Amino acid sequence: MSDKQETSGSKGRGALSLQSIFRRPDAGAAAGFFVILVFFGYFGAENNFLTALGTSTWLNFASKVGIVAIPVGFLMIAGEMDISIGALIPAGGIVLAMAVNQFGMNFWLACALSLGIAGAIGAINGFLVTRSKVPSLIVTLATLFVVAGLNSYVSKQLAGTTQHSLQDVGPVSEFVLGDYHTLAFGAEGAQIVLFQSLQSSFFIWIAFAVVCFFILHMSPWGNWIIAMGGDQQSARNAGIPTGPLKIVLFVLSAMAAALVGISEAVLANTASTTTQFGMIFNSIICVVVGGVLLTGGFGTVTGIVFGTLTFGIVFQGINFTTFDKDLNLLFIGALLLIAVLMNETFRRMATNWSATKKS
Amino acid sequence: MSDKAPILALRGVNKSFGPIDVLHDINIEVRAGEVLCLLGDNGAGKSTLIKLMSGVHQPTSGKIEMDGAVVALPTPRAASEKGIATVHQFGGTFPLMSIGRSFFVGVEPTKGWGPFKVYDRKTANEIAVKAVQDFGITRIDDGDRLVGGLSGGERQSLAIARAVHFGARVLILDEPTAALGVKQAAHVLRIVNEAKRRGLAVIFITHQVMHAMAVGDHFAVLIRGAIAADFKKGERTREEITDLMAGGETMAGLEASIEGYMADHAGHPPPAV
Ligand SMILES: Nc1ncnc2c1ncn2[C@@H]1O[C@H](COP(=O)(O)OP(=O)(O)OP(=O)(O)O)[C@@H](O)[C@H]1O
Ligand SMILES: [Mg+2]
Numbered sequence: 025m026s027d028k029q030e031t032s033g034s035k036g037r038g039a040l041s042l043q044s045i046f047r048r049p050d051a052g053a054a055a056g057f058f059v060i061l062v063f064f065g066y067f068g069a070e071n072n073f074l075t076a077l078g079t080s081t082w083l084n085f086a087s088k089v090g091i092v093a094i095p096v097g098f099l100m101i102a103g104e105m106d107i108s109i110g111a112l113i114p115a116g117g118i119v120l121a122m123a124v125n126q127f128g129m130n131f132w133l134a135c136a137l138s139l140g141i142a143g144a145i146g147a148i149n150g151f152l153v154t155r156s157k158v159p160s161l162i163v164t165l166a167t168l169f170v171v172a173g174l175n176s177y178v179s180k181q182l183a184g185t186t187q188h189s190l191q192d193v194g195p196v197s198e199f200v201l202g203d204y205h206t207l208a209f210g211a212e213g214a215q216i217v218l219f220q221s222l223q224s225s226f227f228i229w230i231a232f233a234v235v236c237f238f239i240l241h242m243s244p245w246g247n248w249i250i251a252m253g254g255d256q257q258s259a260r261n262a263g264i265p266t267g268p269l270k271i272v273l274f275v276l277s278a279m280a281a282a283l284v285g286i287s288e289a290v291l292a293n294t295a296s297t298t299t300q301f302g303m304i305f306n307s308i309i310c311v312v313v314g315g316v317l318l319t320g321g322f323g324t325v326t327g328i329v330f331g332t333l334t335f336g337i338v339f340q341g342i343n344f345t346t347f348d349k350d351l352n353l354l355f356i357g358a359l360l361l362i363a364v365l366m367n368e369t370f371r372r373m374a375t376n377w378s379a380t381k382k383s
Numbered sequence: 384m385s386d387k388a389p390i391l392a393l394r395g396v397n398k399s400f401g402p403i404d405v406l407h408d409i410n411i412e413v414r415a416g417e418v419l420c421l422l423g424d425n426g427a428g429k430s431t432l433i434k435l436m437s438g439v440h441q442p443t444s445g446k447i448e449m450d451g452a453v454v455a456l457p458t459p460r461a462a463s464e465k466g467i468a469t470v471h472q473f474g475g476t477f478p479l480m481s482i483g484r485s486f487f488v489g490v491e492p493t494k495g496w497g498p499f500k501v502y503d504r505k506t507a508n509e510i511a512v513k514a515v516q517d518f519g520i521t522r523i524d525d526g527d528r529l530v531g532g533l534s535g536g537e538r539q540s541l542a543i544a545r546a547v548h549f550g551a552r553v554l555i556l557d558e559p560t561a562a563l564g565v566k567q568a569a570h571v572l573r574i575v576n577e578a579k580r581r582g583l584a585v586i587f588i589t590h591q592v593m594h595a596m597a598v599g600d601h602f603a604v605l606i607r608g609a610i611a612a613d614f615k616k617g618e619r620t621r622e623e624i625t626d627l628m629a630g631g632e633t634m635a636g637l638e639a640s641i642e643g644y645m646a647d648h649a650g651h652p653p654p655a656v
Contacts, residue, residue, distance in 0.1 A: 075432070189644075238501075242501040243500065243501060244491035244500070244502050246502070247480075247484055247487075247488060247491050247502060248488075248489070250480060251477055251480065251485070251488045251489070254479060254480060255476070255477055258476065258488075260459070260460075260489065261463060262488045262489035263460060263463075264489045264492075317479070321477060321478070321480075321481040371479070
């Protein structure tokens with residue numbers, strides 16, 4: 025009885041209790057981001073890290089990982105993994121380039137084709153995972169290599185090269201998918217630069233993040249994704265179509281990967297078949313640093329976005345400092361380790377909450 | 384006991400997994416407002432039996448009847464649509480979800496329209512908290528709390544309240560008190576009584592005779608897959624039930640043989656086998 029009064033008395037909405045921090049674990053990812061920002065802001069100030077141009081350096085880098093990291097994060101929340109994205113990114117670019125060059129296809133149609141093929145591969149991933157019950161890590165490892173092989177084989181067969189050029193796709197396509205954007209106010213000399221040389225992929229990333237935030241945190245589907253990763257059996261018994269939902273998530277991550285490939289190809293005017301193994305690790309790091317539990321059942325879009333920003337700064341920021349460039353990977357490793365330990369602590373504390381609260 | 388027709392009944396049910404016969408000729412029935420306790424040693428087949436009733440497994444032969452009519456329960460979904468709800472040992476809930484969200488998993492209340500329907504957190508929390516409090520768990524007053532932060536008993540209660548809220552008529556509880564301390568278990572037993580008072584048919588599985596006797600109206604003891612005894616409240620003593628669960632060998636006999644061994648061996652207990 026007295027116990028009850030004590031809990032309701034101390035509850036107060038919005039009070040900064042320990043419990044309320046648990047409910048906003050993305051606050052941890054945000055705090056981590058600001059610490060890293062201040063750190064590199066200080067050590068990189070002399071090399072223009074904090075200028076609009078300097079900021080664009082890591083934002084541009086982050087945006088590409090970020091577009092893939094969100095759906096990969098969704099999959100991780102649902103208890104799955106997708107590493108085939110490493111081959112789907114180049115696939116997105118070369119399918120577009122070949123459709124335009126070899127088959128004279130309309131640019132937008134070619135984009136749709138590229139996304140469609142990626143989506144089909146994602147559906148195959150999802151289908152194999154839900155049907156065979158083989159861990160998604162292994163299934164997508166297999167498709168990673170299959171698609172990587174197809175990328176070079178088909179490229180050479182159809183175009184005789186693994187390096188495709190993609191010229192003159194038109195101003196609108198470039199503006200939307202792959203260009204540098206600058207926004208500044210005021211007269212020459214006394215300009216206020218809002219952003220400078222920010223790639224289209226950054227804006228795509230932010231728009232995508234907003235949509236994904238709505239899906240995960242506001243629509244009922246988000247609840248389904250989280251429930252599926254929390255306890256698949258219970259989720260199915262509660263009437264959630266876990267199989268189809270998982271397939272949709274694999275399709276989403278595959279299409280997001282292809283979108284990154286398309287954007288890169290339009291920006292660079294070339295598309296290559298080189299498999300992006302780095303992106304596999306990078307996206308997973310962003311997701312984990314963003315507070316998503318490796319075991320599934322928990323995660324936020326805001327967290328993933330902050331995790332990606334943090335990763336972007338650490339990865340690119342070192343170039344602005346006087347530190348040895350070789351330390352960059354060490355920093356990322358340390359960052360990942362800290363994030364994983366924090367996530368685990370969070371999980372333990374959140375699930376032991378009543379045990380620690382009761383005196 | 385009562386002349387009411389049973390809600391759920393098993394008639395001559397057998398179950399084998401390939402060559403392994405797990406259940407033989409099971410006949411049980413539950414009525415509204417009645418608690419049937421299923422007792423039995425490890426491996427007796429209790430879990431298998433309830434999996435037949437909750438649509439996880441299909442009987443090899445025999446019939447399952449609801450309200451007197453033969454039914455098929457091909458999936459857990461089908462069973463829950465017919466009003467058979469199963470609560471597993473850990474509540475079958477999602478540790479890192481809020482109480483409100485986990486209460487409504489799969490049937491989230493929404494507001495807004497079309498593709499912009501959003502999950503209605505406030506309504507969900509209010510309904511969930513009210514449903515749990517109606518069961519006497521007044522300590523749960525905040526629907527945003529994470530399920531993982533609840534005690535084992537509270538989690539069980541939440542799962543039971545959820546089943547009742549969504550219209551369950553038969554509540555199957557697989558060892559709900561197994562992992563709980565004395566106070567927590569008492570808590571769950573109160574909830575079971577409340578569910579019974581509301582007219583649910585409850586099937587309660589347990590190893591603990593004390594817990595069974597606290598809530599049971601009707602008892603069935605399973606030994607190696609067959610119903611060895613079937614009796615009503617007050618027809619057997621605790622000792623008799625314990626002996627039955629031990630597989631017929633009486634506890635008293637066991638104690639006598641241990642004492643005899645100790646007398647012969649200078650007070651040493653017999654070595655573990
Ligand atoms: N899928 C299966 N395939 C083969 N044998 C099974 C299967 N499921 C259960 N069994 C066997 O059926 C018997 C009864 O198991 P069950 O889980 O129903 O026992 P229980 O009474 O619930 O035991 P406990 O008290 O330990 O939970 C056991 O011998 C078990 O090995
Ligand atoms: Mg069992």
